[in-house]
Amino acid sequence: MKPLSQPVVPPLVPVLLAMMTGINAGSVSGLSHPVWTVIISGVAMVVCVLWVSEKKTIIFSLCLAAGIWSGYQSVLIHSPPVPAGHISNFYNQRDIVLTGQVKSFARQYPHKTRIIVDCRTIRGSQDTAVSKRLTATGRIYLNLYGTSDIPIRFNDQIRFAGPIRPIQNFGNPGAFDYLTFLKRQGIFGSVHTHVSKIQKITDSSLSVWTRGIQFLENIRNQFYAFVMTRLDHRDGAHVLAALVTGIKHNMPPVLRDQFARAGTAHLLAISGLHMGILSLIFFFFFYQVLSLFPGLLVSAQARKIAGVLTLIPLCLYLVFSGFSPSTQRAFIMIAIFMISFLMEKQTHPFNTLAVAGIIILFADPAALFSISFQLSFTAVFFIIAGMKVMEKYLKINPPKPLKFLISISSVTLLAGLGTFPLIAGYFNLVSLVQIPANLVLVPVIGFVCLPAGLISLMFWPLAPGLSAWLLTGAAWLVEWCSLYAAWLTDLPFAWSYLPSWSMVDILMAYLILGAVFWTLSGKKSKPVMAGVMVVLISIYGIRMMTRSGAPDHMTVTVIDVGQGNAALIQTIENKTILVDGGGFSGATQFDVGRYVVAPFLWQQGITALDVVILTHPDADHMNGLVFILENFQVGTLVKNRDTSPHSAFDRIMAACRKKKIPVFIPDCENNQMNWENTGLSFYQCRSVNSEWDVNDNSLVFKLTWDQFSMLFPGDIQAGREGLLAGDQNNRLSAGILLSPHHGSKSSSTRVFLEQVAPETVVISCGFNNPYRFPHPDVINRYEKNNIRIFRTDQHGAVTITSRGRDYAVIPYRSGN
Structure with missing residues (x-):
């Protein structure tokens, strides 16, 4: 039998790429006007004519145009304009009652249960904007607290009360866009309530x-x-x-x-590898059972029937494991590969991969932006491409045990190589073992x-x-x-x-990997691709080296950590100083250090800190430092004399002991930290005053460089402010003040503000925080003193740059 020739470019791969282009175009433009679709499709046709062989140019052009058209239209279908009854129109309105249908398995946490609810109706009291019952659209996260004997399960109809809280991002450069991530899943808000207030609507049908x-x-x-x-x-x-x-x-x-x-984190997720192993196990089991029937074995039907039967337990397991998007995509990929195997037709493996991608993106265009989709498809793509290259160079036939080890090593290496740029970009982590x-x-x-x-x-x-x-x-x-x-x-x-990789870095890395694979595959353009690879590597190396130049200005960034404090100082001497790490108190499992502070540091290219300052061991200043101390190289930890019974404090001190990080406690004689041009001066560093609370014992210090100065007062209140202002030895005056105690009423007293005399104040506080910081009286005092006000709850991260004389304040957001 004459083997079938395979095209250089598998015909369905361009269609998949076209769909991805259309989805990206629809997501970026956000416009539903058909002119955009026509323009994009026309461009695709022109590109296709220039790329594909002459015989099938028209067919390929039509496929590409159809791919882009369908991809673009699928975004518009899955992301329609927000209607009048959409839940996003009713944020923060009290006395709102909603009904909806549960669309996820309940996720049990130690102190709460979270489910996704597809809202159906919404109604408020007479004095609200929605006094009548309306049809509602949009999904929410419903967070339930407490316990109940009545379980809430998938597809249950329930009634519950609001208010609906909007989803908020942390406003920091390079931060994960949680808001867009949830919107692509159709989730636009959250509701927090006690489980006893949930009413199940009985449905016998x-x-x-x-x-x-x-x-x-x-x-x-x-x-x-x-x-x-x-x-x-x-x-x-x-x-x-x-x-x-x-x-x-x-x-x-x-x-x-x-x-x-x-x-090996992939082993913990039910994804491609997991479903692949299960399919092998089930297929082997069914094939062995069917092989007991000679008729099926002789007619070669045993393999086909085993393949079909394998999909049944995989489908049941898909539902049993929670029907997560990554598991759905893995099942579709396995099903496509299984159907290709059952058809007994020679097909390019890239075509099979492309079919799976096309089906997934038709069903859920937002999957293109999912980390798991990108990782799984990239891993499979590089495994297929790499195995073909290895077949060319490895002509040995080793024993089965050695062949098994070579296979696992090759798959691991190729998958790791292919996903490395994405992992570096998303997770900042590289494993060499x-x-x-x-x-x-x-x-x-x-x-x-x-x-x-x-x-x-x-x-x-x-x-x-x-x-x-x-x-x-x-x-x-x-x-x-x-x-x-x-x-x-x-x-x-x-x-x-690793420091964060930008999209340009990721694309450059994949261009280099593509050039390497193309060169090793032995194509006719091998010398040209080798030259291209050398040029790309040179450009990439120059780009990386130019990042680490000496700074020409000082930068201070008050990081948006919600209700807490964290600030990064980058001095003219290229020293990095982290002041506090934020953190949430109570039962929340959210790690501000891991998910907010560390990503910001990586985005700044920082994996080591010269100094970490803990002003006082309160949760909203301390908890985020646990991840930082455990995972970053730290030169010195600066703290006051206070201790804390909380586990976060114990972990911080344990990290210092394990990593041999020196701990510096400023006192009356040793209260300075100086570099060539930059200095930190700590005020009133005597022993702990037992009459004060932990806030008033905060470290208070001033950052100076030439004529620039900024005061960091921690969470001090009126008592400590009075002592600082009354001590004639303290030179508190500073151009910028980090608002004491997040702008609470008990801080920022008149006498203190007179001594500091700031031009600018930065308030670090959380959006709609339960303490209602900053207090209106404090805002009035700032305004009466003609002090410019910046708030992290409104402006996001606030960055201050200075060359030693004047300074500029750059908020991440424009504010209200």
Whole structure:
């Protein structure tokens, strides 16, 4: 049989690229006028005529035009104009009552439960803008507190009260756009209420499909509780629960970080690798059973039937694991590859990958902007391309065990190489031990622990003792793998956080990788591509080197950390000083240091800090420093004499001991930190006054350079302000003041403001914070003194630049 020739460019790949172009165009322009679609489609045709071979130019042009048209229109269909009844029109209105349908499995946290609700109706009291019942559109996050005997499950109809809170971003340069991320999922707000205030609307006409999903959700929750209880919430329990049920949001951050640093975080998510292993297991099982029938075996129908049957448990598992977007995409990819295999036709693997991408983007255009979509498709693309290159150079036929090791190493290397620019751009993390880690963890966790967990799930209703025995053995293996990963990540240079990569950096990296693969593939243009690769690497190297020049000005950025304080000082001597780290108190699990402060530092190209200053051990100043001290190189920690019983303080001091970070406590004699031109002066650094609270014991210091000065007073209040103002030895005058205690009524007294005499004040406070900071009286005092006011809740991050004399204030947002 004559082999079929394969085109140089698989025909469906341009269509997929065209769809991506259309989706990007629709997302960026946000315009529904058909002229835009016509223009984009016309450009695509011209590009196609210049690119594709002469014989099929018209066909390819039509495919590209159709791809761009469908991609662009799909964005418009999935992102329609906001109607009058949309929930975004009713933010922060009290006495709002909504009804809606639950559209997600409940996500259980230690102190709350979160579900996604598709709103159907909205009604308010007589004095509100919506006194009559209206049809509502839009989805919200519904956060429920407390416990209830009545479970809320998928597709339940419920009634609950507002107000609806808008989704807010942290206003920092390079910050993750959480608002757009949720809008692409159709989520436009959140409601917080007690679970006892939720009313379920009975509906006796539930479909069989809905009842089946609710049954699987109930089984999932019960089995998760069984795993965590029987394994006593060990690390192995969290990993097994994530493998089998897909529930991983309660996994300890330390354990999650350990897998990420080893380059094995993909094992914790039900994604392509996970579903691929399951498909192999189910296919092998069904094929072995069907092989018992000679007729099916001889007619070669056993493989086809096994392939079809494999999709059934995969579909059930897709629903059971929570129907997450990443799992849906993995299932579609597996199904497409399985259908291609069953058709027994020679096809280019890139075509199969393109078909999966086209189907996914038709169903959900916003998936293009999903990190998991980008990572999974990029990994598969590089694995396919890399394997073809390796086939050309590796002509050996090793024994099966060695072949298995070579396969895992090759797949890990190619996937890691292909996703490295994206991981550097999104997560700022690189692991150099991912190959030895995956060589052990993928076979053990993927082919032993995962099947053991699934078998324990099947035995659990009838034989819980046997199920617990299987889980215990699997947990022991998982914890052994975790110890191995911990050993690898403790090696020098095993992993590192990187400065943020811009989109240009990522594109440059992929151009270089593309040139390398093209050169190794042995195409006719090999010398040309080798030259292109050298030029790209040279440009990229020059670009990286020009980033690290000496600064010509000082920069102070008051970071938007919500209700808290954090500021970054970058001196003319290229020293970096972080003042406080923000942080939330109470039951919240949100880590400001990990998700706000650290990304801002990476965006500034900072992975090491010369000085970290903790003004006082309050949660809204201290908690964010835990991640910073544990994951950044820090030269010195500066703090006052206070201690704290909170675990965050213990972790900060433990990090200093482990990493041998010196701790400097300013006192009356030693109260200066000076560099060539820049100085920090600390005021009234005597022993702790027991009559003051932790706020008044804050470190107070002034930053000076030439004629520039800025005062950082921490959270001091009227008592400490009076002492500072009454001490004639203190030279408090400063051009810029960081507002004491977030602008509270008990601070920024008249006598203090007279001594400081600032021209500008920056208030660090959270949007709609429960303390109602800043207080109107404080704002009035600032205005009476003709002080310019900047607020992080309105302006986002506030950046001050100076060359030693005058200064400029640059807010991230324009404010209200």
